[in-house]
Each structure stands twice: as C-alpha cells, then as structure tokens.
Amino acid sequence: MLRIAESLETQLRAAMQRAFPDAAASGQGFDPQLAPASKPEFGDFQANGALPLAKPLGQPPRKIAEAVVEQLKADPAFTELCQDPQIAGPGFINLTLKPERLAAEVQARLGDQRLGVPAVEQAAPVVVDFSSPNIAKEMHVGHLRSTIIGDSLARVLEFRGHPVLRLNHVGDWGTQFGMLITHLKQVAPEALDTADAVDLGDLVAFYREAKKRFDEDEAFQTTSREEVVKLQGGDPVSLKAWGLLCDQSRREFQKIYDRLDIRLSERGESFYNPYLEGVVKDLDASGLLVVDDGARCVFLEGVSGKDGKPLPVIVQKRDGGFNYATTDLAAIRYRFGDAPQGDGARRVVYVTDAGQANHFAGVFQVARRAGWLPDGARLEHVPFGLVQGEDGKKLKTRAGDTVRLRDLLDEAVERAEADLRRRLQEEERSEDEAFITQVATTVGLAAVKYADLSQNRITNYQFSFDRMLALQGNTAPYLLYAVVRIAGIARKGGDLEAGSTAPLQFSEPQEWALVRELLKFDAVIAEVEEELLPNRLCTYLFELSQVFNRFYDQVPVLKAEGPARSSRLALCRLTADTLKLGLGLLGIPTLERM
RNA sequence: GGGGCUGUAGCUCAGCCGGAUAGAGCGACGGUUUCCUAAACCGUAGGUCGUGGGUUCGAGUCCCGCCAGCCCCGCCA
Numbered sequence: 001m002l003r004i005a006e007s008l009e010t011q012l013r014a015a016m017q018r019a020f021p022d023a024a025a026s027g028q029g030f031d032p033q034l035a036p037a038s039k040p041e042f043g044d045f046q047a048n049g050a051l052p053l054a055k056p057l058g059q060p061p062r063k064i065a066e067a068v069v070e071q072l073k074a075d076p077a078f079t080e081l082c083q084d085p086q087i088a089g090p091g092f093i094n095l096t097l098k099p100e101r102l103a104a105e106v107q108a109r110l111g112d113q114r115l116g117v118p119a120v121e122q123a124a125p126v127v128v129d130f131s132s133p134n135i136a137k138e139m140h141v142g143h144l145r146s147t148i149i150g151d152s153l154a155r156v157l158e159f160r161g162h163p164v165l166r167l168n169h170v171g172d173w174g175t176q177f178g179m180l181i182t183h184l185k186q187v188a189p190e191a192l193d194t195a196d197a198v199d200l201g202d203l204v205a206f207y208r209e210a211k212k213r214f215d216e217d218e219a220f221q222t223t224s225r226e227e228v229v230k231l232q233g234g235d236p237v238s239l240k241a242w243g244l245l246c247d248q249s250r251r252e253f254q255k256i257y258d259r260l261d262i263r264l265s266e267r268g269e270s271f272y273n274p275y276l277e278g279v280v281k282d283l284d285a286s287g288l289l290v291v292d293d294g295a296r297c298v299f300l301e302g303v304s305g306k307d308g309k310p311l312p313v314i315v316q317k318r319d320g321g322f323n324y325a326t327t328d329l330a331a332i333r334y335r336f337g338d339a340p341q342g343d344g345a346r347r348v349v350y351v352t353d354a355g356q357a358n359h360f361a362g363v364f365q366v367a368r369r370a371g372w373l374p375d376g377a378r379l380e381h382v383p384f385g386l387v388q389g390e391d392g393k394k395l396k397t398r399a400g401d402t403v404r405l406r407d408l409l410d411e412a413v414e415r416a417e418a419d420l421r422r423r424l425q426e427e428e429r430s431e432d433e434a435f436i437t438q439v440a441t442t443v444g445l446a447a448v449k450y451a452d453l454s455q456n457r458i459t460n461y462q463f464s465f466d467r468m469l470a471l472q473g474n475t476a477p478y479l480l481y482a483v484v485r486i487a488g489i490a491r492k493g494g495d496l497e498a499g500s501t502a503p504l505q506f507s508e509p510q511e512w513a514l515v516r517e518l519l520k521f522d523a524v525i526a527e528v529e530e531e532l533l534p535n536r537l538c539t540y541l542f543e544l545s546q547v548f549n550r551f552y553d554q555v556p557v558l559k560a561e562g563p564a565r566s567s568r569l570a571l572c573r574l575t576a577d578t579l580k581l582g583l584g585l586l587g588i589p590t591l592e593r594m
Numbered sequence: 595g596g597g598g599c600u601g602u603a604g605c606u607c608a609g610c611c612g613g614a615u616a617g618a619g620c621g622a623c624g625g626u627u628u629c630c631u632a633a634a635c636c637g638u639a640g641g642u643c644g645u646g647g648g649u650u651c652g653a654g655u656c657c658c659g660c661c662a663g664c665c666c667c668g669c670c671a
Binding site for chain 1: 595596597598599600606607608609610612613614615618619620626629630631632633634635636650651652663664665666667668669670671
C-alpha cells in the first residue's frame with residue numbers, strides 16, 4: 001500500500017495547508033505524520049500531525065484535527081480512497097480505506113509477479129560483501145550469520161531491481177600463507193609438480209600442523225617469512241602452492257554454499273594487491289598521511305585512544321608491508337571507482353560481526369576524507385552479534401571446540417528428519433524415503449536460516465536447535481506449514497486461479513484482516529531495503545501466517561460457494577505467493593507437503 | 595583509561611527514527627477436531643521497559659549521569 005500511503009500523505013499535507021492558509025503563508029511547515037494504524041480498530045492509517053501544531057497555531061489539537069478533516073472531506077481524491085476520517089484521543093486522525101479500494105488492491109496483485117513491489121530504475125551497482133571465510137580454515141557459525149544475512153540482503157536488493165555484486169572477500173592473502181606454503185613444500189612437494197590440483201586432504205589439520213611448527217620451530221619461522229616475500233614478489237612456485245591451497249579451500253566452501261543455495265563471486269584480498277601502493281600514494285597526495293613511529297598512518301578525527309591522542313589507521317607498516325586496513329581501503333576505492341578499474345557502485349555494505357565496527361568506522365572515515373565516495377554514495381557496515389550457546393556463552397561443542405558449520409547443518413537436518421519420522425508414525429502416514437529426505441533437508445536448513453534471520457541482527461544470538469525446529473511459534477516450520485495448508489486446498493480441488501478474474505467479495509472479519517496484512521508486503525520490502533534488517537521481513541511473514549491460520553481455521557474455503565469461494569481462493573493464492581516470495585527473499589524454499 | 599553494542603514478562607525476543615491501554619512465541623493454566631494437514635485455533639495469568647535525572651502536549655524510543663554484561667582499542671583479520 002505504499003502508493004496509497006503516498007497519495008494520502010500528499011492529500012493530508014494539502015488539507016493542512018488549506019485549513020491553515022495564514023500559517024502556511026508565514027512558513028509553518030506541515031508534516032501529516034502518517035503511519036500505519038497502531039491497532040486494527042484505528043483503521044488502516046493514522047495521522048498524528050495535528051498534535052505538534054497545537055503550540056505554533058495556538059489551538060487545541062482536536063480542533064486542528066477537525067479543521068484538517070473538514071478539508072479532507074472536500075477532496076474528491078481522498079473520499080474516493082477513504083471512509084470518513086475519525087478523530088480520536090488527543091487529536092489523532094484515523095483513516096480507514098474503503099473496502100472496494102482494498103479489494104481492488106488485492107485484485108491488482110493477483111496477476112502481478114512482483115506482488116505490488118515497484119522495481120527501481122536500473123541503478124548503479126550495490127556491493128554486498130559477505131561470508132568472507134579464510135583460506136585453509138573451516139567455516140564456522142560466525143560465517144553462518146554473515147552468509148545467511150548477506151545472502152538475504154542481496155536477494156532483497158536484487159528483487160528491487162538493483163544490480164548486486166555479491167562479493168566474497170576471502171582471506172586469501174597475508175602472512176599466514178608463508179607458513180602454509182612452507183609446510184606444503186615440505187610435506188607434499190609432489191603437489192607442486194603435477195598439472196592438476198591435488199587433494200590436500202583435511203586443510204584444517206594441515207593449518208594446525210603448520211601453525212604448530214611455526215610456533216615451535218625458529219628455522220621454520222624464518223623460512224615462512226621469506227616465503228611471504230617470495231609470494232608477494234610473484235615467485236611462480238610460491239604462487240602455485242598458494243593456488244593449490246586456495247583451490248582446496250574453495251571446494252570445501254562451495255559445498256556449504258551449494259547446500260545453502262548461496263551464490264557468491266569470489267574476490268579475495270589478493271585481488272587488491274596491485275592497488276595497495278596506489279592507496280598509500282593517494283592518501284599521501286591528499287595530505288592525510290602521517291609517518292608515526294615508522295608506520296604510515298592516517299589519524300582519525302573524533303576518535304581518541306588511550307593517551308587522548310587521535311587514533312591512527314595504519315596503512316603501511318614500519319617494515320613496508322601493508323595490512324588489512326590497506327586492503328579494505330583499496331577495496332572501497334575500487335568498488336566506488338568507475339569501470340574498468342572499478343565497480344561503479346553507489347552503495348557498498350559489509351556484513352561482518354559487530355566486533356569490527358571500530359575498524360570499519362575508521363576505514364570508512366579515511367575513505368570519505370580521501371574523497372573516494374561519489375556524491376550520494378552509501379557506505380555501510382551491517383554488523384551482527386555473536387552466536388551463543390544456550391548457556392549464553394560463545395557457541396562451542398561439548399569438547400570445547402569451535403562448531404563446524406557442516407556439522408551444525410547436518411544436525412539440523414537429522415533432527416528435522418527424526419521429528420518428521422515420529423510424526424509420520426503417530427499419524428500412521430507412510431511416505432517414501434525421497435520425500436522424507438527432501439522434507440527433512442528443506443525444514444532443517446530453513447530452520448537454521450530463519451532462526452538467524454528472524455532476530456534483530458545487532459544483538460547476540462542464542463543458538464538452539466529445539467527452538468528453531470519447534471513446530472509452533474516464529475519458526476520456519478510454522479511458516480512452511482501455512483504454505484502447505486494452501487497447497488492442500490489446491491490439491492483438494494481448489495482452483496487458486498479462480499479469483500483472478502471474478503470480482504472479489506469479502507464479508508468475514510478474518511478475510512479483511514488477511515487482505516490488510518497481504519497489502520503490507522511492499523512497505524516491508526522497502527523497509528528491509530533501507531534498513532538492511534531481514535528480521536522485519538520475518539516478523540511480517542510470521543504475522544501473515546498467523547492471520548492466515550486464523551482465516552483458515554474459521555472461514556471455510558472449499559465449502560463456500562459462488563463469489564465467496566473464488567474470493568477466498570484468491571486470498572489463499574495471494575497468501576501463498578506472498579509467503580513463497582518472502583521466504584525466497586530469505587533464501588528459504590517452500591514445500592507442497594510436509 | 596577511551597570507544598561501541600546490549601539491558602523490555604519465568605525463558606527467547608519484537609517494538610517500523612517521539613504517539614493512543616508496551617507486543618509475540620515458548621513455558622504455565624483452561625478450552626476447541628463429523629470440516630481444506632490440530633505442525634492449527636481460542637482464552638487466562640504474567641512487565642516500575644537496568645537505574646536516576648532531563649527535554650515536551652506525549653519517552654521503551656531522544657539527551658546526560660550511574661550500574662551490569664559482551665566486544666574493540668598501532669603495525670593480526
């Protein structure tokens with residue numbers, strides 16, 4: 001109902017100006033303060049704009065509201081949309097849309113692939129930087145949040161019509177490669193001679209071994225440091241070893257991405273290697289660079305450290321090497337830069353844990369002051385909290401190790417399968433193994449994703465299989481079940497297309513509640529696009545499912561006749577379409593039966 | 595020491611840039627099934643929104659102080 005809200009806002013503002021022409025002439029601003037009604041009994045919208053005018057106009061707010069309402073009633077465009085406005089409380093103006101307008105809005109969405117969500121004009125690219133695991137390390141629950149949230153945000157932005165670059169900023173460069181390559185050369189030298197990639201086995205164990213030797217063996221350390229220099233200098237053998245390690249990791253990461261249906265373009269830290277020097281030069285040229293204690297840095301404005309001195313962002317270490325801040329700066333410059341030496345982005349978002357907030361704030365400030373952001377460009381950190389166990393502490397296995405992502409996904413699917421089998425037995429249903437596997441996989445993975453997405457990302461997130469797989473409450477299974485119910489109606493002879501052409505007729509309060517809920521979808525998408533908070537979409541889908549379940553429980557569909565039947569079928573169809581699309585934007589596929 | 599985030603019902607959390615009597619879910623208690631999957635629906639109980647000030651018509655929301663928890667703080671990412 002975004003369009004209607006816009007019309008109402010314009011009409012309200014005009015009505016306020018007509019009601020108080022003198023104040024308008026003397027520059028008094030009028031903000032209708034239009035918002036969705038906070039309660040159903042208040043109608044569809046509420047305008048609170050009369051209250052703040054009481055003082056400047058020297059009149060009681062209710063009287064102001066009355067004057068505005070009088071003007072509204074004289075506006076044919078308004079009376080076509082709304083019933084008579086009601087004034088309530090201290091001076092709220094409550095607006096209720098005419099039933100035929102609501103029905104027409106539903107009708108318009110029935111044939112609409114976009115369900116009323118407008119598509120933006122082909123705009124400049126949006127970069128979503130997410131997931132970003134480190135080469136030779138296992139993906140863990142921390143990456144899960146970034147991956148799931150980032151993917152969902154990318155899907156929403158894509159749906160709105162933005163060209164989205166989903167960038168996987170993998171940790172594929174840096175000092176740790178010195179020890180990895182040195183270790184590789186010593187334990188698997190044959191890998192460097194074969195043309196094809198060689199299976200290096202368990203990379204995580206490999207990493208641990210290398211780390212252990214690095215910590216214990218001084219000669220190994222020295223060789224490792226030399227190896228870093230060789231790699232950065234472009235030594236072919238070192239590069240080959242580096243490539244092998246990256247390939248091996250990539251294969252492992254891809255398994256996870258495939259399972260979760262995540263699409264990502266890898267562009268690791270190494271990509272920006274050729275641009276690092278340019279960053280430092282650029283900063284120097286713009287006069288931001290200061291040499292301090294041998295390191296080249298930019299001192300931040302408004303951020304002071306321990307001794308009260310401004311905090312620096314170090315872009316070149318005393319030994320001449322670059323660090324992650326340099327890489328991040330190079331990435332920002334490249335992403336906002338024009339093609340071919342850049343992505344031409346207008347909005348860049350980073351989905352990383354909240355612990356990096358300071359780092360990004362610093363780096364962003366440097367980028368702005370260096371003048372790398374085009375006018376109107378948005379550069380945003382999208383932080384999220386830690387994943388905690390049910391004890392409120394950082395999530396660990398019973399043995400105290402970091403939880404591996406694939407183990408976590410396996411367990412979710414296994415639990416979903418056990419639940420399903422128990423239910424089948426209780427209900428004396430019989431399904432083939434393919435069905436069970438399919439449902440368990442979908443439900444298990446959906447539960448993991450939805451549990452993560454449904455919480456405001458900024459807070460720490462308490463991970464619980466029991467809660468996320470619960471069949472009731474704000475969970476994936478509950479939402480999936482609503483879709484299944486509608487599919488059931490279709491299976492039992494309900495032609496969901498029936499209402500598309502016939503005129504819609506609603507009589508029951510549950511029908512109107514569902515209509516009103518369905519029409520909120522476009523506003524929710526716009527909000528997620530702006531605020532980058534997927535939990536707003538989850539809340540909406542949950543509420544839609546609740547309203548639908550009430551409707552389903554109390555209003556018969558298949559047993560109804562005539563226009564009531566086709567109208568109800570139309571509501572079912574739009575509900576299913578909205579849930580499928582909404583869940584799709586969360587990266588969650590739906591089921592016909594479960 | 596400085597900075598960031600968090601603090602809302604027994605538990606897990608919402609709260610849409612200041613609006614009407616603070617909302618869900620779980621758990622607890624009590625109901626509903628000749629009917630489209632009861633994985634549902636209906637009802638009851640449960641809150642001094644950490645705390646003390648301030649701003650104004652109006653504060654969970656904005657500002658300041660304090661308390662508690664988590665995280666970050668120069669050459670790791």
